[in-house]
Amino acid sequence: MRPRLVGQRIKRTEDPRLLTGSGRYVDDMAPAGLLHVALLRSDQPHARIRSIDVGEAFAVPGVVAIFDAGDISGDFKPAIPTSRMKGYYATPFRPLAEGKVRYVGEPVVAVVAESRYAAEDALELISIDYEPLPVAVAKDDAAVDGAPLLHDEAGTNVIISRTFARGDVDAAIASAPVVVKGRFRMTRKTPMPMETRSYLAEWDRRRQALTLHSSTNIPGIICDVLGTCLDLPGNRIRVVAPDVGGSFGGKGSLNHEEMLVCVLARKLERPVKFVADRMEDLTAMSQSFDETIEAELAVDGEGHLLGLRADVIGDIGAYSIYPWTGALEPVQVVSFLPGPYRMEHYRGRVRGVLTPKPPTGPYRGVGRPSSTFAMERLMDMAARRLGMDPAEIRRRNLVTAEEFPYRTGSGIIWDRSAFQECLQGVCDLVDYPALVRQRDAARAEGRWVGIGFASYAELTGIGSRIAVAPGMPINTGTETASIRIDATGAVTAAFGISSHGQGLETTLAQVVADELGCRMEDIEIQHGDSALVPMGTGTYASRSAVLGGGAATKSARVVKAKVLKAAAFLMDVPAEDLEAEGGVIRARSSNGTMTFREVAHAVYAQMGRIPHEQREDLVASESYDPYLGTACASTHLAMVEIDPATFAVTVTRFAVAEDCGRIINPLIVDGQVHGAVAQGIGAALLEEVVHDEGGQLLTASLADYLVPIASTMPQIEILHVEAELPNNIGGFRGMGEGGTIGAPAAIANAVSDALAPLGIEVDTLPVTPDRLFRLVQAARVSRSA
DSSP states (O other), X not given: OOOOSTTXXXXXXXXXXXXXXXXXXXXXXXXXXXXXXXXXXXXXXXXEEEEEEXXXXXXXXXXXXXXXXXXXXXXXOOBOOOOOOTTOOOOOBOSSOOSEEOSTTOEEEEEEESSHHHHHHHHTXXXXXXXXXXXXXXHHHHTSTTOOOSSGGGSSSEEEEXXXXXXXXXXXXXXXXXXEEEEEEEOOBOOOOSSOOEEEEEEETTTTEEEEEEOOSOHHHHHHHXXXXXXXXXXXXXXXXXXXOOOTTXXXXXXXXXXXXXXXXXXXXXXXXXXXXXXXXHHHSOBBOOEEEEEEEEEOTTSOEEEEEEEEEEEEESSOOTTTOTTHHHHHHHHHTTTTBOOSEEEEEEEEEEOSSOOBOOOTTTTHHHHXXXXXXXXXXXXXXXXXXXXXXXXXXXXXXXXXXXXXXXXXXXXXXXXXHHHHHXXXXXXXXXXXXXXXXXXXXXXXXXXXXXXXXXXXXXXXXXXXXXXXXXXXXXXXXXXXXXXXXXXXXXXSOOOSSSOHHXXXXXXXXXXXXXXXXXXXXXXXXXXXXXXXXXXXXXXXXXXXXXXXXXXXXXXXXXXXXXXXXXXXXXXXXXXXXXXXXXXXXXXXXXXXXXXXXXXXXXXXXXXXXXXXXXXXXXXEOOTTOEEEEEEEEXXXXXXXXXXXXXXXXXXXXXXXXXXXXXXXXXXXXXXXXXXXHHHHHTOOXXXXXXXXXXXXXXXXXOXXXXXXXOOEEEEEOOOOOTTSGGGBOOOTTHHHHHXXXXXXXXXXXXXXXGTOOOOEESOOXXXXXXXXXXXXXXXXX
16 A cells, blocks of 8 residues: 655755746746836825926936825725724725824835836836924833824824733742743844835726736635725736745735835726846835733742733834734743743733834734743743753743643633653753753863753644634634546645745645545646635635645545446445545456556546536545644754854754644655744844834844854754644644744743853844843943942
């Protein structure tokens, strides 16, 4: 019997075309009559637009049209990121700034030309007269009464406020023998995908229909909102995501430019393309993080957690992003702050504040990197106060197998996962006692060496019980797969999800092949097209394996039943006597065989071989809803060394023990872990979007915004813990975001451990050489005082 494909290290079927330059990205498309857009962006963080003077811009050869907000105001309705949250204000989202600008980089004027070069030349001749308005750049300043309002109609800059509570945390903290507290912050990041944002809209005059080719990972959501904004029915608007060169969340929301090319293509009745340059993405792409978390953790004398109290303020930028709303990031911080730990008393308060910066939106990990950073720092601080090993304090508090399902203080339900097993697994993987001895020997030599843990849990493949973003009325909890076999026996499986580098064409084909019993090479996986299935939103929140794999399994089982029913009639045996494997159907009793191709040909082409009342097309479309979602757990361990001369941090060892349930393809899972950990290391040590006190961006190039490179990455050791998940189809859990969640906290704890002899606790990431220098200098001054 042929081994099942799920669980095998199969090379990605996407790679031959991508590695040989045969991929097709938005910028590769050049339909006849193509026009290009360049944007004049705001150089003011907050200002009223007095007037726009196009000067001699129309005289530039190749310029076709120039638009500001007033020129297109009647051509669309703004997108409104609605939510049912009490007290929330939904900021309208438009293609071009209308009336005033609210951050440096906001699009104000669009120049359309025969080439991007001509459009850029024309921009130089356009001037905008601004009336500068007061700004409150820091989120704490923007939150106070009387701060300059970005959206006057909101009446406040605090447009999100929410509290999660259980038990009596104030009493628990007041009576606790040990309380540790801190003020933690992860600064702003930008997603930095290799491919910049790219959009091409085509208007079909005959059908009065629009097609948008977009570097998005949510084609279904974009299709729905553009249909509403442009007043087009679903059968006259289509959003296609071709090959997409990464997203990390930044391509998972509606963008100004995405709306703009659609409006202009319909208005001009010609194809219109916009491709961002790197500076535009660094300046104006949706960003992430910048939450400040003030938290207190109460612990008893034996290291058991008693209660956690936290106040969080999140910088959501100038707009509440569509569709996820500005609540997506900050609310998830307080939702996930208790982590995978057993704790009775909890209160988490959060406020989301408008500031004159680009909107914050989805970013790999969404909220959990910040919450894990704060919680795991508190765990290490408590362990140090008690003189306890950091692994031991986690062991005493991680939820155990007997306690699942476990409801956290914020209401999240952990269904079942290997919390304890991941901690023990990573300790065994690195031989933790030996690693501690190695660290202590290095310290005896005067070297700054430290070890750090981070344990976390995340919801993946979220089902319909909760929306991905709080209160958001969009169905993110189901996914559809449509599978059909044609007359040649070829299998086509269509999904509403959209790959942007995860290898979904490979993993989903593995699932379909196993469930259907066909050959993997006979399967074509279709995705990234809003027209493929009636309902599909896209790829985000580590949902593709869970929901896509579940829907594929359900659809494949229905199609397989039809294939076996037809084969049973053709072979004159009971369907229960048949099995399908590798594209061949066999009768257990007679060893008779038929291929999928032969059965399909009989169904579709050989009229009369199957009576019409028994004939069924070999197709099925099924949806899957995991309802609660799945819990994915991991423990990360980092070992670092700090250069006392330069204060540079080198990660000398990094290990991950992760439970993502039943693994479809270990090769792809390993790649996801490697990439996410690299991104997490960047967040911990390098990456920071910086605006000055006037709202101007100081990190608008890769000379200033530093990202990790391959040569600086450590070897990443991985242990897979495949805990059983019986109530989920396939037993799959998501895992694409874990590295960005665990790595920053583990590195922060390792750096703090390295500097423990100086009494230093890391509270801000990234922990850059400059920040480390200042921490060490302050500690030395304090000790000498």
